[in-house]
Amino acid sequence: MAGFNKVVTSYTQALKGLENGMTVLAGGFGLCGIPENLIKGISNKGTKELTVVSNNCGVDDFGLGLLLAKRQIKKIIASYVGENAEFERQMMSGELDVELTPQGTLAEKMRAGGAGIPAFFTATGYGTPVAQGKEERNFNGKTYILEESIKGDFAIVKAWKADTYGNLVYRKTARNFNPLVATAGTVTVVEVEEIVEAGQLDPDEIHTPGIYVDRVIKGSFEKRIEQRTTRAKQVQGV
Secondary structure, three states, rough: OOOEEOOOOOHHOOOOOOOOOEEEEEEOOOOEEEOHHHHHHHHHHHOEEEEEOOOOOEEEEEEEEEHHHOOOOEEEEEEOOOOOOOHHHHHHOOEEEEEOHHHHHHHHHHHHHOOOEEEEEEEEOOOOOHOOOOOEEEEEEEEEEEEOOOOEEEEEEEEEEOOOOOEEEEOOHOOOOOHHHHOOOOEEEEEOOOEEEOOOOOOOHOOEEEEHHEEEEEEOOOOOOOOOOOOOOOOOOO
C-alpha cells in the first residue's frame, strides 16, 4: 500500500497483524456475502484461540466452518447455529464458548461499536436468558436491558466492488452484515470482485466510505449456495 492506495495483492499481506487470541468480526449471512478467501487465509495461517463475531458459522466444510474444524475458534458470538453440524456438536459438548445474541441486537452491537457508542438499551431479550446478568431500566413504562457494543481487532468483509481508496459497493443481499462489520474493526480488510480507480465509483452508490477500510484485495469466489431448492420441470400439456 502507498498513500491512499489500500490495495494489497496477497492474502498474507491482507491478514498481516492477525494474531492468536484476537477478536475477528466476519460479514455475511449464511453463505451469502461471506469473505470466503479471507477465511481460508486465516485457516491457512493457523491463527487460533480466536473470538469470532458473525451471524452464524458457515457450514461444515466452507466459510467459518473451516476454522471450527481446525479448532481455531475459542468463542463465537452469533445469532444462529444454522446448517453447521460441527458448530452444534462443539456447542453442545462444551468445547466451544457460544454467546447466542438476537440478530437485530447483534447488528446494533456492531453498528454501535463502529459509531463509538459503548452500550445501548433494547427491549429485545428482556425476560429471557438473554437478559441474565444485564442491567435493566424502565423507560416510559417499558423495561429494557443494557447491551454493550462490539468492536474487533480485525474485521473481514466481502464487497462487490471497491476503488483503490477503499470505498465499497455491495451487491443486493450480499450487503447484509458487511457494512456494520466494516465500521467496527480496528483493522478492516475487504475482498472484492472488482477494483476500479479512485473517482470511478458514483459517490451516491458508495455504501461504505474508504475511511473505514485499511486493505482491499481482489479475489475469485465460489459463492456456494447453502441450500438449493428447485421446481420440477413442467411438461407441456400436463
